[in-house]
Amino acid sequence: xxxxxxxxxxxxxxALTTLIExxxxxxxxxxxxxxxxxxxxxxxxxxxxxxxxxxGLQQLRPLRGNHDAMMSQARGNFDARNNWLHCGGSATLxxxxxxxxxxxxxxxxDAHWSFLDNDLLxxxxxxxxxxxxxxxxxxxxxxxxxxxxxxxxxxDDPLPHVSGxxxxxxxxxxxSGVPRSVGHxxxxxxxxxxxxxxxxxxxxxxxxxxxxEKGKTRKGFLEQV
Numbered sequence: 001x002x003x004x005x006x007x008x009x010x011x012x013x014x015a016l017t018t019l020i021e022x023x024x025x026x027x028x029x030x031x032x033x034x035x036x037x038x039x040x041x042x043x044x045x046x047x048x049x050x051x052x053x054x055x056g057l058q059q060l061r062p063l064r065g066n067h068d069a070m071m072s073q074a075r076g077n078f079d080a081r082n083n084w085l086h087c088g089g090s091a092t093l094x095x096x097x098x099x100x101x102x103x104x105x106x107x108x109x110d111a112h113w114s115f116l117d118n119d120l121l122x123x124x125x126x127x128x129x130x131x132x133x134x135x136x137x138x139x140x141x142x143x144x145x146x147x148x149x150x151x152x153x154x155x156d157d158p159l160p161h162v163s164g165x166x167x168x169x170x171x172x173x174x175x176s177g178v179p180r181s182v183g184h185x186x187x188x189x190x191x192x193x194x195x196x197x198x199x200x201x202x203x204x205x206x207x208x209x210x211x212x213e214k215g216k217t218r219k220g221f222l223e224q225v
Contacts, residue, residue: 005032007170007188007199011041015198019211034170035065035133039088040193045095064120065133066151134171160184181222
């Protein structure tokens with residue numbers, strides 16, 4: 001069994017499916033997606049369909065990202081809706097309404113709202129690692145972390161967590177196109193939506209695989225900064 005973490009997908013469906021095939025994900029693997037499934041890329045609807053289907057068939061641990069939280073909040077709040085649309089939400093709505101330049105909330109299936117509201121996790125952990133979208137307070141247990149840390153705080157140079165476990169996160173896009181490791185923490189958001197790469201990491205071996213929206217692939221091993 002492998003624990004495999006995938007960074008911020010951002011509506012990049014071709015990169016996602018190419019990456020899954022490249023990694024050769026099996027039913028015995030536990031796939032941890034680090035959030036930000038929607039916004040900026042062109043096919044958030046297809047990404048959501050894929051995640052929901054995978055969640056029903058195999059072992060998925062889907063985390064919540066700030067863009068997923070913004071989409072949920074936008075559904076019933078005008079101010080939140082405008083904020084979301086300016087942060088990439090307009091591309092998401094268009095993916096649900098291909099014949100409407102602006103997109104409509106009514107075209108988002110109930111199953112997608114349910115997935116966003118009910119199925120996403122604030123964090124996940126195993127014996128050696130914990131996984132979050134953004135970051136944590138180093139001296140606070142995971143079950144006490146506030147949402148603004150879990151979903152919004154940048155990576156910067158985090159201190160080792162009190163649990164002694166290694167953190168794997170996304171959210172802070174690495175323009176270099178490769179994951180950033182500081183030993184006790186790794187950020188695997190490699191900016192797939194902007195001619196970058198979508199990264200899958202096996203934290204136990206430190207091997208990573210990448211794919212982009214052009215269907216290209218590559219792989220490597222973490223190098224500590």
